[in-house]
Amino acid sequence: MLQFTSEQFRLKVGLAEMLKGGVIMDVTNAEQARIAEDAGASAVMALERVPSDIRKDGGVARMANIAIIEQIMKTVSIPVMAKARIGHFMGARILEVLGVDYIDESEVLTPADEEHHIAKNDFKVPFVCGARNLGEALRRIAEGAAMIRTKGEAGSGNIVEAVRHIRTIVKEMKQLTVLGKEELVHASKTLQAPLELVEWVAQNGKLPTPNFSAGGIATPADAALVMQLGAEAVFVGSGIFKSSDPGARAVAIVQAAKNFNNPEKLLEASRSLGEAMPGLDIAKLPESELMQTRGW
Amino acid sequence: MKRVGVLSLLGDFAAHAEALRRAGAEPALVRDREELRSLDGLVIPGGESTTMLKLLRYDGLLDDLTEFGRRKPVFGTCAGAILMAQRVSNPEQESLALMDMDVERNSYGRQIDSRVAVLKTEPDFESRTAAGELEAVFIRAPRIRRLGPGAKILARFEGDPVLVEQGRHLAATFHPELTRDLRVHELFLEKL
Numbered sequence: 001m002l003q004f005t006s007e008q009f010r011l012k013v014g015l016a017e018m019l020k021g022g023v024i025m026d027v028t029n030a031e032q033a034r035i036a037e038d039a040g041a042s043a044v045m046a047l048e049r050v051p052s053d054i055r056k057d058g059g060v061a062r063m064a065n066i067a068i069i070e071q072i073m074k075t076v077s078i079p080v081m082a083k084a085r086i087g088h089f090m091g092a093r094i095l096e097v098l099g100v101d102y103i104d105e106s107e108v109l110t111p112a113d114e115e116h117h118i119a120k121n122d123f124k125v126p127f128v129c130g131a132r133n134l135g136e137a138l139r140r141i142a143e144g145a146a147m148i149r150t151k152g153e154a155g156s157g158n159i160v161e162a163v164r165h166i167r168t169i170v171k172e173m174k175q176l177t178v179l180g181k182e183e184l185v186h187a188s189k190t191l192q193a194p195l196e197l198v199e200w201v202a203q204n205g206k207l208p209t210p211n212f213s214a215g216g217i218a219t220p221a222d223a224a225l226v227m228q229l230g231a232e233a234v235f236v237g238s239g240i241f242k243s244s245d246p247g248a249r250a251v252a253i254v255q256a257a258k259n260f261n262n263p264e265k266l267l268e269a270s271r272s273l274g275e276a277m278p279g280l281d282i283a284k285l286p287e288s289e290l291m292q293t294r295g296w
Numbered sequence: 297m298k299r300v301g302v303l304s305l306l307g308d309f310a311a312h313a314e315a316l317r318r319a320g321a322e323p324a325l326v327r328d329r330e331e332l333r334s335l336d337g338l339v340i341p342g343g344e345s346t347t348m349l350k351l352l353r354y355d356g357l358l359d360d361l362t363e364f365g366r367r368k369p370v371f372g373t374c375a376g377a378i379l380m381a382q383r384v385s386n387p388e389q390e391s392l393a394l395m396d397m398d399v400e401r402n403s404y405g406r407q408i409d410s411r412v413a414v415l416k417t418e419p420d421f422e423s424r425t426a427a428g429e430l431e432a433v434f435i436r437a438p439r440i441r442r443l444g445p446g447a448k449i450l451a452r453f454e455g456d457p458v459l460v461e462q463g464r465h466l467a468a469t470f471h472p473e474l475t476r477d478l479r480v481h482e483l484f485l486e487k488l
Contacts, residue, residue, distance in 0.1 A: 007412045014435045014474050015407050017308035018343045018375070040350040042306055042343070077387060077401065078344050079436070101407035101436070124408055232310075251354075258305055258327065258351055 012126030012146030015079065015101065016210040019043055019233050023223070023254050024212075026050050026237040029068055030075040036240070039250030043079040043101070045235065046072050051108045051155025052238035052277065055289065061109045063091045069098060081128070086295055087113025096125040102147070104128045105140075107294035108154045108237070115296060120144025130214065132165045132292055134172035138193035138201070141209055148207055150231070151292040152215015155238050157279035159222040161292060162215045163229065169211065170230040176202040215292070218243070218276045220256030220269040227260035244274035298488040301326040301335040303361075305351040307343020307375060311473040312481075319481045329360050337369040337488045340376030342435065342471050345401065348375055349390060358392070365394040369464040371484040377467035378438050385441070395462045396444025399469075403439030410435045413453055415470075421450040421459070424486070425479040432458065432470035440469060450483075 022042025027033040033044045048064045049057065063084055073080045079101035084092040086105055091112070095103050105118050107130050120127040121144035130151035131137035137148045150169070152162030172191070176198060179187060184202055188195040200208055213231030217223055218239040226234060234257055236250075243249045252269040259265035287293070302312045304325040316323040316339070323339075326332060338361075340348075352358045364370070365380070372380040381391050381399040389401075404410075415430040430451055440457045443449070451459035458469045459480065464487050472480035 010433065010474065011407075011410045011412060011435065014308075014433055014471065015410065017311055017474065018435060019306075020308065020310065020343075021304065021306045022344070022347060037346065038350075040347050040354070042347045077346055079407065096408070099406045099408055126407065254351070255354065262327075 008124065009144075009146060013209050015126060016128070016147040019079070019212075020210060021258060022233050023250075023257050024081065024233065024235045025240055025250060026235070027072060027241070028064070030071040032241055032246070033072040033076045033080075035247050036250055037076040037078055039247060040254035041078060041250065042233070043081055044072060044076060045104060046080060046082045046100070047108070050238040050241055051291070052157070052242050053155075054108060055155045063088070063095070063109065066094070066098065069095075069100065073099070083109055084118070085109040086111040087116050087118060089118045092118050092123065092125075092127075096123055100125065102126050102128055105145070106130065107151055107291045111294050117143050117295070128212070130292070130295060131169065133168045134176075134201070135191035135193045136295065137169055137207060137211075138191065138197045141197060141207065142194045145209065147210050147212060149212040149214040149235055150226070151295070152213070152217070153282050153285075154215045154291050156216050156282055156285075157218045157239065157242075157277045158282055159216045159218070159225060161282060162213050162217065162226055165215070166213050166226055166229045166231055173201050173205060173207070177205045217253070218279065219273075220252045220266055223253050223256040224260040224266050227257060233257065238277050242277035249273055249276075297322060298336040298485070299324060299334055300337045300339065300485065300488060301331065302339045302341060303348075303376075304341075305343075306348050307341040308471065308473060309341045311471075312339050312341045312373075315473045315478060315481045316485070319478045319485055321485055328355060329357060332360055332364055335364075335368065337371070337484070338364060339484070340370060340372040340379055341473070342374035342376065345375035345378040345384075346389060348379065358390070362392050362394070365392060365465065369466070369484065369487040370394055371466040373468045373471050373473060374435065374437060377469055380465065380467050382444075395460070395465050395467055396446055397440050397460065397462075397467070398442040399438045400441050401438050402436050404434065404437050407436055410437070415451045415453055415458065417451045417459075418449055420448060421483070425483055430459075430479065431475050431477060432472070433474040434470045437469050
């Protein structure tokens with residue numbers, strides 16, 4: 001049986017299904033987790049610093065302090081996710097024993113391995129991974145990721161990269177649906193992804209896991225935009241707690257994810273929000289400062 | 297044809313819509329009050345019940361759902377079953393009180409304790425659907441802690457009631473929408 005149809009995999013994907021239509025928010029302490037839950041977050045993501053601070057401070061970005069993750073788990077009743085460094089399977093093992101509900105093997109933290117991702121099928125806890133294109137998404141699913149999110153450009157406050165990534169993934173999936181058998185073999189080679197997964201996408205026109213969006217979402221309009229383009233839920237990192245009024249912005253983005261099809265309600269959600277987080281022009285960022293190019 | 301809606305604020309509403317379609321119904325995704333009016337029945341999907349409650353409050357939809365449940369059949373799975381309960385614990389929260397039962401949230405633990413199990417169905421379930429084992433996907437599942445005398449148990453897991461009905465309403469603490477087995481959805485469609 002294929003790994004991605006196993007019982008264990010269905011349970012992992014099952015929890016991701018429960019988060020569709022919702023907003024997963026980055027939090028760095030229990031107080032922020034409480035604000036996120038009160039605003040209607042469907043889950044929280046525990047990390048040491050939000051991406052925009054990681055970008056500013058530099059240095060090595062590691063997994064969050066265990067005591068803080070524990071406090072967050074005690075504070076909220078919604079699922080708690082935590083980030084692990086790419087390839088850091090022992091960090092992930094610790095998070096699994098701790099009992100977090102999902103692990104994000106994330107390019108936002110400094111990679112611990114420059115060739116290998118974590119062998120995620122070996123874990124009981126589910127993983128989410130970032131992707132910029134279909135090949136990357138399918139490689140992560142082959143390793144055991146049960147949820148895919150666009151990478152976007154974390155901590156930039158600029159939606160352009162998340163848009164690029166969700167459009168690319170959706171377009172590449174559409175293209176597969178019209179290919180013949182022998183063309184799929186070729187596609188598997190060019191996408192650098194396992195044939196069985198390429199064939200699955202060709203038949204179903206979607207990923208075998210939920211497909212969410214992350215990386216640069218700062219406003220209700222941003223959330224609605226990526227949902228229109230095919231994302232089934234959104235992650236908001238720096239966008240909430242780096243804005244001038246986090247509680248109000250969190251509520252507004254939750255409203256936007258739910259009402260992504262309703263411009264009148266989006267207008268309502270966009271009123272009286274205060275200042276959004278400061279944004280970056282990604283074209284002016286040096287290559288070495290990009291987070292999206294981490295992961296292989 | 298009867299019109300069945302799936303509350304689509306958060307959670308696995310797409311999986312429910314797909315299951316209903318395969319069972320021969322034409323589901324409608326419901327996000328606001330107007331869409332509730334024309335329906336003969338409603339599914340409240342799995343998801344996070346606290347988050348769903350907040351979304352329902354933002355839109356002032358809570359009273360509409362209670363009112364809908366007084367007249368029409370409602371089927372809740374996991375978070376949906378929590379919303380349908382009389383009382384909710386861990387933590388305490390508001391609910392629609394459509395069924396005479398008390399439910400404890402996340403009663404089996406966190407995601408790591410989620411599991412796929414085979415259920416023991418009651419004769420009443422078997423006589424109304426095809427016989428055979430019922431596979432159940434439990435995800436951060438709630439547990440029914442008290443069940444009123446008017447409710448009927450249709451399936452159990454380790455002794456706990458996990459599929460129950462009371463009059464026109466049906467509730468499951470697991471996710472029949474995440475399996476290929478359509479019997480639970482068919483049972484609900486018969487109530488419309």
